[in-house]
Amino acid sequence: MFHRIVLAIAILASAPCWNAAAESEVERKACANDAQTHCPDEMPDRERVYACLVEKVNLLSPACKKIISDSLAPVRPQRRR
Numbered sequence: 001m002f003h004r005i006v007l008a009i010a011i012l013a014s015a016p017c018w019n020a021a022a023e024s025e026v027e028r029k030a031c032a033n034d035a036q037t038h039c040p041d042e043m044p045d046r047e048r049v050y051a052c053l054v055e056k057v058n059l060l061s062p063a064c065k066k067i068i069s070d071s072l073a074p075v076r077p078q079r080r081r
Protein backbone atom coordinates (compact mmCIF):
# COMPACT_ATOMS: atom_id res chain seq x y z
CA MET A 1 0.00 0.00 0.00
CA PHE A 2 2.80 2.43 0.92
CA HIS A 3 4.51 1.82 -2.44
CA ARG A 4 1.33 2.70 -4.32
CA ILE A 5 1.01 5.98 -2.44
CA VAL A 6 4.65 6.88 -3.14
CA LEU A 7 4.17 6.02 -6.82
CA ALA A 8 0.99 8.12 -7.03
CA ILE A 9 2.76 11.10 -5.45
CA ALA A 10 5.68 10.73 -7.85
CA ILE A 11 3.33 10.67 -10.85
CA LEU A 12 1.38 13.70 -9.64
CA ALA A 13 4.57 15.62 -8.85
CA SER A 14 5.82 15.12 -12.40
CA ALA A 15 2.54 16.26 -14.00
CA PRO A 16 3.59 19.92 -14.54
CA CYS A 17 6.49 18.69 -16.69
CA TRP A 18 4.15 16.92 -19.10
CA ASN A 19 3.05 20.14 -20.85
CA ALA A 20 6.56 20.98 -22.01
CA ALA A 21 7.13 17.50 -23.37
CA ALA A 22 3.65 16.86 -24.77
CA GLU A 23 4.25 18.30 -28.22
CA SER A 24 2.91 16.53 -31.27
CA GLU A 25 5.00 15.14 -34.11
CA VAL A 26 3.93 18.11 -36.29
CA GLU A 27 5.06 20.59 -33.64
CA ARG A 28 8.34 18.76 -33.14
CA LYS A 29 9.04 18.85 -36.89
CA ALA A 30 8.09 22.53 -37.15
CA CYS A 31 10.64 23.48 -34.51
CA ALA A 32 13.38 20.90 -35.18
CA ASN A 33 15.48 23.15 -37.42
CA ASP A 34 15.02 26.14 -35.11
CA ALA A 35 16.09 24.06 -32.11
CA GLN A 36 19.20 22.85 -33.96
CA THR A 37 20.04 26.35 -35.17
CA HIS A 38 19.30 28.44 -32.09
CA CYS A 39 19.54 25.99 -29.18
CA PRO A 40 22.07 23.24 -29.99
CA ASP A 41 23.66 23.39 -26.53
CA GLU A 42 20.31 22.61 -24.88
CA MET A 43 19.71 19.38 -26.79
CA PRO A 44 18.48 16.74 -26.04
CA ASP A 45 16.81 18.12 -22.88
CA ARG A 46 13.27 18.98 -24.06
CA GLU A 47 12.53 21.41 -21.26
CA ARG A 48 15.77 23.34 -21.83
CA VAL A 49 15.18 23.41 -25.60
CA TYR A 50 11.65 24.72 -25.03
CA ALA A 51 12.93 27.41 -22.65
CA CYS A 52 15.57 28.41 -25.20
CA LEU A 53 12.98 28.61 -28.00
CA VAL A 54 10.77 30.77 -25.78
CA GLU A 55 13.72 33.06 -25.09
CA LYS A 56 14.55 33.35 -28.82
CA VAL A 57 10.96 33.37 -30.14
CA ASN A 58 11.58 36.41 -32.37
CA LEU A 59 14.32 34.54 -34.26
CA LEU A 60 12.23 31.46 -35.05
CA SER A 61 10.64 30.37 -38.30
CA PRO A 62 6.99 31.42 -38.66
CA ALA A 63 5.65 27.89 -38.00
CA CYS A 64 7.72 27.36 -34.86
CA LYS A 65 7.11 30.92 -33.67
CA LYS A 66 3.34 30.31 -33.85
CA ILE A 67 3.63 27.08 -31.87
CA ILE A 68 5.77 28.68 -29.18
CA SER A 69 3.62 31.82 -29.03
CA ASP A 70 0.43 29.74 -28.78
CA SER A 71 1.94 27.71 -25.95
CA LEU A 72 2.60 30.93 -24.03
CA ALA A 73 -0.84 32.45 -24.56
CA PRO A 74 -3.02 32.32 -21.45
CA VAL A 75 -5.93 29.93 -21.63
CA ARG A 76 -9.17 31.88 -21.42
CA PRO A 77 -11.98 30.22 -19.51
CA GLN A 78 -15.15 29.69 -21.49
CA ARG A 79 -18.06 31.87 -20.51
CA ARG A 80 -21.10 30.12 -19.14
CA ARG A 81 -24.46 31.10 -20.44
